Amino acid sequence: DQQVKQNSPSLSVQEGRISILNCDYTNSMFDYFLWYKKYPAEGPTFLISISSIKDKNEDGRFTVFLNKSAKHLSLHIVPSQPGDSAVYFCAAGFQKLVFGTGTRLLVSP
Amino acid sequence: NAGVTQTPKFRVLKTGQSMTLLCAQDMNHEYMYWYRQDPGMGLRLIHYSVGEGTTAKGEVPDGYNVSRLKKQNFLLGLESAAPSQTSVYFCASSMGLAAYNEQFFGPGTRLTVL
Numbered sequence: 134d135q136q137v138k139q140n141s142p143s144l145s146v147q148e149g150r151i152s153i154l155n156c157d158y159t160n161s162m163f164d165y166f167l168w169y170k171k172y173p174a175e176g177p178t179f180l181i182s183i184s185s186i187k188d189k190n191e192d193g194r195f196t197v198f199l200n201k202s203a204k205h206l207s208l209h210i211v212p213s214q215p216g217d218s219a220v221y222f223c224a225a226g227f228q229k230l231v232f233g234t235g236t237r238l239l240v241s242p
Numbered sequence: 243n244a245g246v247t248q249t250p251k252f253r254v255l256k257t258g259q260s261m262t263l264l265c266a267q268d269m270n271h272e273y274m275y276w277y278r279q280d281p282g283m284g285l286r287l288i289h290y291s292v293g294e295g296t297t298a299k300g301e302v303p304d305g306y307n308v309s310r311l312k313k314q315n316f317l318l319g320l321e322s323a324a325p326s327q328t329s330v331y332f333c334a335s336s337m338g339l340a341a342y343n344e345q346f347f348g349p350g351t352r353l354t355v356l
Contacts, residue, residue: 137284165341176246176332176347177285184342222284226341229300232277232285 136160137225139233146240152210154236156223159204163225166199168208171220171235180221181208213240244268248333248348255323255355263318263351265333273336274316275300275345276308278329285332291316292339323355 138157146152158166164185169177183190183197183206190197196209206225210217218240224230249264265274276288287300291310305327307319316335320327330352334345 139284142282163341167341167344169347174349176334176349178347179344182342182344224285224341228339228341229287229290230341230345234282234284 135234136163137223137231137233139223139236141236142234143237143239146213146238148215148240148242149212152208152213152217152238152240154208154210154221154223154238156206156208156225156233157204158206158225158231160225160231161204162227163231164227165225166197166206167224167230168195168197169222169224169232171222177222210238213238215240215242246333246335246346246348248331248351250351251349252352253354255320255353257324257355259323260319260321261323261353262320263331263333263353265316265318265335265348266314267316267333267335267346268314269335269337269346270313271335271337271346272313273339273343274310275334275336276306276316276318277332277334278302279332279350280329288318288331323353325355327353328355329353 167182168180171177223233275290277285289308294313333348336343
């Protein structure tokens with residue numbers, strides 16, 4: 134039973150445009166949500182997070198939105214850059230993290 | 243400051259062979275984790291440790307054993323490897339267990355079981 138789902142395995146965006154990555158979760162006990170970024174042959178690295186008491190968190194070009202009633206979060210990257218091309222995992226939990234399946238983002242020049 | 247390191251980077255095993263994956267962290271973190279990453283499955287927690295001398299099962303623990311004899315090291319063992327254990331294995335560490343504690347990941351070990 135997949136508690137955290139990323140329904141889009143891949144996303145292609147042109148440089149300068151907005152990238153929107155989506156994530157859905159089923160467990161209402163989750164109180165913290167994170168996005169990790171992974172380049173090939175490297176481990177995931179933390180990107181941005183949001184607590185369940187907030188609905189938006191912004192860090193430079195990256196913004197995460199949380200809709201608790203819909204059990205949905207999204208990551209917006211504006212403007213997208215070729216260096217953003219990577220696999221993005223969302224994760225959720227209150228203790229141990231549960232990771233989604235990942236979305237491969239390709240930003241073309 | 244190397245962060246989290248994993249040894250080896252690649253390994254090919256035959257079915258039934260055993261091996262140990264080593265994870266080391268130099269951040270004095272109490273919590274350490276072993277994940278496996280498979281296509282279409284994301285990262286799944288195998289085992290984790292909340293401190294030296296303690297281990298606990300994660301989501302997919304069968305076929306694996308772990309040990310945390312020293313705070314900085316977390317070992318993952320495969321006693322009798324099976325093709326279903328072909329995967330990329332990631333070790334991670336964090337200051338605390340709560341989800342808001344950032345997990346720092348190693349570069350991964352790619353294991354193939356023939």
